[in-house]
Amino acid sequence: MIKGSKESFVKSVPSNEAVCTNCKTEGTMNYNLFYKYYHVFFIPVFPYSKSGTLECSACKEQLSPYKLSKATRNEYEKVKKGLWPPVWHFSGIALLAIIFYLVSLSEAEQAKTTRVILQSLR
Numbered sequence: 729m730i731k732g733s734k735e736s737f738v739k740s741v742p743s744n745e746a747v748c749t750n751c752k753t754e755g756t757m758n759y760n761l762f763y764k765y766y767h768v769f770f771i772p773v774f775p776y777s778k779s780g781t782l783e784c785s786a787c788k789e790q791l792s793p794y795k796l797s798k799a800t801r802n803e804y805e806k807v808k809k810g811l812w813p814p815v816w817h818f819s820g821i822a823l824l825a826i827i828f829y830l831v832s833l834s835e836a837e838q839a840k841t842t843r844v845i846l847q848s849l850r
């Protein structure tokens with residue numbers, strides 16, 4: 729596959745609401761947050777969607793934030809809203825910007841050279 733989408737782990741945020749349904753320990757749940765991005769030739773172009781799971785640090789149980797209480801769901805939505813994609817997810821755009829810049833530089837350079845030649849011919 730030369731293009732497609734990939735998911736990368738961004739960060740872990742502790743939850744104040746969720747309680748592990750497996751071991752029932754309080755204050756052990758963390759949101760593991762991910763960002764999906766499009767890539768072309770394995771170069772990330774732009775990020776487009778967020779997702780997350782809840783993981784218990786005590787028993788390692790993985791839960792969906794949507795299968796727990798409403799308070800957890802709200803907390804998850806809030807945490808997700810505050811999540812920013814990592815800068816490297818924009819590598820492709822940055823690369824394109826650099827290419828455009830270099831192309832415009834060389835065009836400006838060519839225009840200058842042409843001007844110099846034309847002036848020397850006068």
Ligand SMILES: [Zn+2]
Nearest residue numbers: 748751784787
């Ligand atoms: Zn647990």
